[in-house]
Amino acid sequence: MSHEHVILTGAELTIENLTGVSVYGPEHEKVGVVGDLLLSADEMIRSAVIDVGGFLGIGAKHVAVPFEALQFVHDGVGGDIHAHIGWTKEELKERPEHVRTDDDVGFTVYAPPLV
Numbered sequence: 001m002s003h004e005h006v007i008l009t010g011a012e013l014t015i016e017n018l019t020g021v022s023v024y025g026p027e028h029e030k031v032g033v034v035g036d037l038l039l040s041a042d043e044m045i046r047s048a049v050i051d052v053g054g055f056l057g058i059g060a061k062h063v064a065v066p067f068e069a070l071q072f073v074h075d076g077v078g079g080d081i082h083a084h085i086g087w088t089k090e091e092l093k094e095r096p097e098h099v100r101t102d103d104d105v106g107f108t109v110y111a112p113p114l115v
Contacts, residue, residue, distance in 0.1 A: 005073035018034055035050065047066060049065075062097055062099075063096075065085065065095070071083060
């Protein structure tokens, strides 16, 4: 059974829709979760911080990637939103860790729900 993915556009690309979603790599393996979004001064999303590894956000490495590197999709009407990226978990882990600075305008913080 295959799922048809619909690419999110325009008004669907909101902080509420994008933070906390699972990110899948080139082999359709889960590589992390979008933990935070970094905004430019004009409030456009410029980067996504992916939490790679860890468990429920604890012990994860926080890696910033250009927003354009991610493709956000959902599984049809009302379907779960997730993202695809062209990097593997290992390649993301090799990237420098993102540390929040005062230059991070509009930095958002996502706290995963406790399950």
